[in-house]
Amino acid sequence: MKDKMLEVNNLSVGFFTPDGTLTAVDGINISVRKKETVCLVGESGSGKTVSALAIMRLVPNPGVVTSGEIIFNDENLLKISEEKMRALRGAEISMVFQEPFNCLNPVFRVSGQIGESIEIHLGLKGKERDEKIIEVLKLVGITDEKRVFSSYPHELSGGMRQRVMIAMGLVSNPSLLIADEPTTALDVTIQAQILELLADLKEKLSLSILLITHDLGIVNEIGDRVYVMYAGKIMEKGSKNEIFGSAKHPYTEGLLKSVPDLGPVKKRLYTIAGNIPDLTDIPTGCRFHPRCPYVMDICKMKDPVESMFSKEHSAWCFRYFGGEQKNG
Amino acid sequence: MKDQILHKGQKVLGKLIRNKLAFLGAFVIFVLSFLSVFAPMIAPFNPEDQNIEERLLAPNSKHICGTDELGRDVFSRMVFGARVSLAVGFIAVIISAIIGILIGSAAGYYGGWLDTVLMRFVDIMLSIPTLFLILMLTVYLGPNIINVMIIIGLTGWMDLARLVRAEFLTLKKREYVLAARVSGASNGRIIFKHILPNALSPVFVSVIFGVGGAILLESGLSFLGLGVQPPDASWGNILTSGKDYIERAWWLTVYPGLAIFITVMSYNILGEGLRDALDPRLVE
Numbered sequence: 001m002k003d004k005m006l007e008v009n010n011l012s013v014g015f016f017t018p019d020g021t022l023t024a025v026d027g028i029n030i031s032v033r034k035k036e037t038v039c040l041v042g043e044s045g046s047g048k049t050v051s052a053l054a055i056m057r058l059v060p061n062p063g064v065v066t067s068g069e070i071i072f073n074d075e076n077l078l079k080i081s082e083e084k085m086r087a088l089r090g091a092e093i094s095m096v097f098q099e100p101f102n103c104l105n106p107v108f109r110v111s112g113q114i115g116e117s118i119e120i121h122l123g124l125k126g127k128e129r130d131e132k133i134i135e136v137l138k139l140v141g142i143t144d145e146k147r148v149f150s151s152y153p154h155e156l157s158g159g160m161r162q163r164v165m166i167a168m169g170l171v172s173n174p175s176l177l178i179a180d181e182p183t184t185a186l187d188v189t190i191q192a193q194i195l196e197l198l199a200d201l202k203e204k205l206s207l208s209i210l211l212i213t214h215d216l217g218i219v220n221e222i223g224d225r226v227y228v229m230y231a232g233k234i235m236e237k238g239s240k241n242e243i244f245g246s247a248k249h250p251y252t253e254g255l256l257k258s259v260p261d262l263g264p265v266k267k268r269l270y271t272i273a274g275n276i277p278d279l280t281d282i283p284t285g286c287r288f289h290p291r292c293p294y295v296m297d298i299c300k301m302k303d304p305v306e307s308m309f310s311k312e313h314s315a316w317c318f319r320y321f322g323g324e325q326k327n328g
Numbered sequence: 329m330k331d332q333i334l335h336k337g338q339k340v341l342g343k344l345i346r347n348k349l350a351f352l353g354a355f356v357i358f359v360l361s362f363l364s365v366f367a368p369m370i371a372p373f374n375p376e377d378q379n380i381e382e383r384l385l386a387p388n389s390k391h392i393c394g395t396d397e398l399g400r401d402v403f404s405r406m407v408f409g410a411r412v413s414l415a416v417g418f419i420a421v422i423i424s425a426i427i428g429i430l431i432g433s434a435a436g437y438y439g440g441w442l443d444t445v446l447m448r449f450v451d452i453m454l455s456i457p458t459l460f461l462i463l464m465l466t467v468y469l470g471p472n473i474i475n476v477m478i479i480i481g482l483t484g485w486m487d488l489a490r491l492v493r494a495e496f497l498t499l500k501k502r503e504y505v506l507a508a509r510v511s512g513a514s515n516g517r518i519i520f521k522h523i524l525p526n527a528l529s530p531v532f533v534s535v536i537f538g539v540g541g542a543i544l545l546e547s548g549l550s551f552l553g554l555g556v557q558p559p560d561a562s563w564g565n566i567l568t569s570g571k572d573y574i575e576r577a578w579w580l581t582v583y584p585g586l587a588i589f590i591t592v593m594s595y596n597i598l599g600e601g602l603r604d605a606l607d608p609r610l611v612e
Contacts, residue, residue: 086512089509
């Protein structure tokens with residue numbers, strides 16, 4: 001497809017630890033189109049962040065991308081040189097992290113943090129650089145940009161810091177923004193503001209966003225398409241409406257049921273039984289089978305194949321194998 | 329948090345000034361620096377002018393620290409000696425700081441085989457008794473003040489390298505380093521612009537201690553005749569020539585000895601005060 005911006009094909013990332021090899025990401029396929037917000041959803045430890053870092057080619061040691069390709073604007077990012085990759089980072093693909101405090105260097109003023117990317121990618125200096133910083137601070141909705149410009153990170157609130165982080169990511173006009181749980185560390189009202197900002201920036205800058213989150217509320221708010229990830233594999237993918245309206249995979253169902261309702265308490269909050277598996281000891285067959293309420297014998301033996309429900313909507317589950325739904 | 333304290337310079341300075349001992353140390357160092365910068369104006373006599381008539385005079389109103397066996401004014405010689413001591417201290421420490429920071433940051437940041445090679449090199453350097461290494465090098469390169477600076481610098485960087493490596497090992501895992509890499513910063517940029525400033529406070533303390541150590545080493549070398557060569561004055565070689573007259577002319581050994589003692593002590597208490605001021609866990 002022509003309007004594809006990022007295509008991740010069969011990506012696997014392994015961590016070679018002394019206790020054995022751990023496959024954090026196991027053959028995932030993800031695509032992001034132009035001006036689209038794609039959400040990657042899953043519990044902690046499901047490999048979301050590692051996938052994002054793999055796209056940036058920054059998988060931490062001892063992790064290694066063991067297979068697959070990452071096509072960004074017709075170029076396989078896994079094949080290009082480190083210099084070329086460095087020129088892409090921050091310029092074409094930016095990333096925003098979860099902890100806005102830890103991601104800002106405590107010895108730099110905000111101007112220095114944002115200026116860094118400008119110096120590297122745009123080569124602006126002096127007054128031009130400062131003007132650009134002020135401009136991008138305004139863009140991310142900071143109203144007292146003069147004060148923030150010369151503040152140190154510890155002088156700013158969490159929401160402000162996250163705005164600064166986003167400003168850092170956007171200053172050299174990237175086409176893809178990877179946001180790794182950008183609102184997890186913020187309280188709910190600030191969270192809403194940041195999401196609104198992201199949605200707004202996406203329109204203004206024709207940005208594509210790959211949003212990593214465990215919060216389905218966020219997905220519902222700004223997602224276009226959703227990938228549900230579990231223990232390093234994609235379980236289900238589809239448009240937001242398909243996922244929220246007619247989730248097929250038992251894991252997605254479980255996630256949707258585990259979202260707390262506001263209002264009078266009627267019943268206990270649903271939880272998916274059990275924990276995410278140890279990645280050095282992944283269950284055979286479908287990885288979700290030990291926790292699945294509909295588990296069948298075949299689930300314990302074979303990897304599920306893709307069942308397509310529409311052009312966008314697929315699930316990897318044996319319940320739909322052969323086109324019909326089987327229960328238990 | 330340790331790294332936040334760095335830019336709170338005023339707070340650190342405040343703490344330092346309130347620490348009376350450290351302030352005294354800083355004051356003494358300031359006075360000494362002043363003396364050595366303006367030595368030609370401050371010294372009442374030319375340090376090399378001999379006067380046979382006035383040899384081995386006890387301290388008096390004309391020669392406040394007395395004169396030596398050639399009739400030279402001891403006070404003037406010591407003022408010029410301060411120049412040598414401070415210059416050697418600073419330049420030697422700058423040399424070892426540069427080497428230590430480069431090796432430590434490379435080892436800590438890159439890790440792997442480079443870390444192993446560099447740190448084993450540090451171990452080897454540390455296993456050789458420094459004094460013998462210095463003596464050997466001075467004999468080989470020839471004793472003069474420039475060589476003394478270089479040699480002291482070349483043999484004193486190991487502790488700093490270990491310190492910087494340890495700082496880098498923890499700092500390189502910080503999220504802001506990943507954030508810098510994500511915005512396309514190169515390794516060099518990350519090392520020098522993003523990590524090093526956060527590691528500077530312990531480095532700074534260690535460097536201040538290092539100046540005291542280097543001054544002591546230089547005095548020792550000059551005392552042994554391997555440092556600054558006569559007729560140039562240095563606290564160490566004033567002591568050497570004075571040791572033969574120790575029973576008749578105590579001022580030839582006591583004054584330069586005191587000068588060395590006070591200077592090194594000042595650097596040490598300043599270093600300690602600085603360490604306490606930079607340590608956020610120590611709250612008055």
